[in-house]
Amino acid sequence: MSHFLEFRSITKTFPGVKALSDVSFAVDRGQVHGLLGENGAGKSTLLKILGGEYIPDGGQVMLDGTERHFTRSRDSIDAGIAIIHQELQYVPELTVMENLLLGHLPTRFGFVRRGEAIRWTRDNLQRLGVDIDPLARLIDLSIGQRQMVEICKAVLRDATVIALDEPTSSLSHRESEILFRMIRDLKARGKALIYISHRLEEIFELCDGCTIFRDGRKVAEHHDLSQITRDQLVQGMVGREIKDIFDYKPRALGEVAMTVQNLSGKKVPTPATFSVRKGEILGFFGLVGAGRSELMRLIYGADVRATGTVELDGIKGNITSISQAIHSGLVLCPEDRKQEGIVPGRSVSENINISCRRHYRRAHFFVNDSAEAGTAEGYIKLLRIKTPSRHQEIRFLSGGNQQKAILARWLAEQDLRVLIIDEPTRGIDVGAKNEIYQVLYGLAEKGVAVIMVSSELPEVLGVSDRIITMCQGRITGELNRTDANERNVLTLALPVSAPTPAAAPVTA
Ligand SMILES: Nc1ncnc2c1ncn2[C@@H]1O[C@H](COP(=O)(O)OP(=O)(O)OP(=O)(O)O)[C@@H](O)[C@H]1O
Ligand SMILES: [Mg+2]
Structure with a gap:
């Protein structure tokens, strides 16, 4: 036939x-x-x-x-x-x-x-x-x-x-x-x-x-x-068995690393308050459009705030701008990494090594010293980035491998205190997810506070020490790892079902 x-x-x-x-x-x-x-x-x-x-x-x-x-x-x-x-x-x-x-x-x-x-x-x-x-x-x-x-x-x-x-x-x-x-x-x-x-x-x-x-x-x-x-x-x-892709192990948490107080803006109208500790992985769960990325942009100083403050441990005063944030060790790896981050005509190595800090200062210096080669080789191996060599132009890599290479840039950032990472495993295959989680655990071990925004419920449950839920532009709940399960996280993150027309007449 x-x-x-x-x-x-x-x-x-x-x-x-x-x-x-x-x-x-x-x-x-x-x-x-x-x-x-x-x-x-x-x-x-x-x-x-x-x-x-x-x-x-x-x-x-x-x-x-x-x-x-x-x-x-x-x-x-x-x-x-x-x-x-x-x-x-x-x-x-x-x-x-x-x-x-x-x-x-x-x-x-x-x-x-x-x-x-x-x-x-x-x-x-x-x-x-x-x-x-x-x-x-x-x-x-x-x-x-x-x-x-x-x-x-x-x-x-x-x-x-x-x-x-x-x-x-x-x-x-x-x-x-x-x-x-x-x-x-x-x-x-x-x-x-x-x-x-x-x-x-x-x-x-x-x-x-x-x-x-x-x-x-x-x-x-x-x-x-x-x-x-x-x-x-x-x-x-x-081609191998993956027993537990999350492979979570409890960590000792340190002092509070960042405190966000009454933060609000255009797409987050209800003021948000929370803090994150050194060595903690704090998951932010919600459906696409729940306001998580917007809240993160407000924290980072990328969007205009209506109210609120962001304070980092050991740093005086309110962080209000991107440049202040990155100088203080607060870094945001955006959701749309490719649009915001890729330099298509450059090599994999250069794309990993452009510091995101320098990136935001709009000054790209490509210096090919051995330290950079080492960083690139290290992440190519660690995240199993599939490329003939670190010199390959990044645009020739497959979609997921480009994602991994750009992610590496943020993970390689020096002197981090707080890393906000938005949808860390989007477009990334099951096997490689595990490697990315290992890198996040490694950062947390070193005392970095990690905020992970994700729409993947199993990922949030599998990786986070604590979970904050958001829905329709506001924080709706908070659960410790031990108390969180699929049902209670979803209940907090889903919009309360719309009132029936009888209860709320439609005004057009
Ligand atoms: N134009 C090109 N020049 C050089 N190499 C290429 C080109 N297009 C694809 N490749 C290579 O071919 C291989 C297969 O890539 P492909 O994009 O088909 O992967 P994929 O299965 O779609 O992966 P992903 O899940 O990441 O999207 C990769 O190693 C990639 O780097
Ligand atoms: Mg593909």
Whole structure:
């Protein structure tokens, strides 16, 4: 029986890297097929081959029984393939409508009026359950919303093959639910889907089967995920058993390192008060949009405060600006590390060694002495950053490995007192998460106070000594490690369900 979409013995080599060797698998209509593997295993490379961006060195791509040669993106699009890339590709100045109409414009809307185009866009977004203004510019949307626009574009193009590369990494819970509904609908309509994610629960929830890659080779293929356990998938990906990815050990806590008092700002209207101790890992849990990142930016002096103070032990007075914060050893590793941190044309080593302090002073000095080489080599090994050498330009690394390299920059920071780290393991594979936790434990051992913001509940429960929950711009609770469990943390972090219309009449 021939399959709808089939990869046969695909091979792709880059200088110094064998990205794919002899990879074969198939996807049929009405199926969602998962691709799994550690950072750098070759998943995105395979999608880029399907998308006509890379030409394979060997092997065949078969679609509906015939061999296809995609040599540019247009070929792949014309064949009915839509790819939602890990790195979003869009024109930020365009509106949502213009973006969705790209490609549709000449045929469907030859000379129609703008009003009609707006209506078409609004109707379609509504039908897909996406609540975004058609006239908003992409640049003004959240990363999650941009991702949703990209996904709607693929759906509206009526592609037969839809491949999604880590689509949920920046989506809110609600957005993910909308996406999952769309995926199920596409599947029911007979589309063939490929789904890449490091979140195994999503693989179980959405996929019919999956293929696991390791170092560019296919190491396993499963056709019935109900027969497979999570541990089996993890073992397949990392090639070893991971007993306890958190591996938490209690630490002795020191004095109070930082006190935040009555801090409020635009997106955190309710004043927040808490403190963190030396050697403590304090987890901040909440859903995307709960105000955690905003609170951290207020602490760091990156946003304008309405009220409140931030004081560090041993330092006189209120910390009010970024430069004051970093001089005092208070450092924030932002959520959107790539946008805020990467220097694409530079090497992995340079990207690790640009001090985030210097970074904020907007002065980059690239001095390649042996100390820097040592730091780079150390973190490449510690976090298992997959790169042919420290001299490789960072833009050639896989998405997750770029994340690791930029993270290393903050972890390598000297004279830290308080490290605020926002979503430390986003886009990072299961195996490497463990290594990142070990680095955080190591910093805490040395007396650094670590504040970890995360949307991953198991991570917050597994790593934190204490947990603070946030919801809708305010702190809603605090639990010690020993008292915290999934249920009570979630209860504190979820919005109290909206009042019924009868109780609170809707005023429009
Ligand atoms: N254009 C390129 N030039 C050089 N090397 C590349 C290029 N594109 C990918 N690679 C290398 O190929 C390997 C596979 O990368 P790929 O992006 O496919 O990984 P991935 O499985 O998607 O990882 P992640 O989970 O981190 O996104 C990596 O080692 C990467 O560094
Ligand atoms: Mg990738």
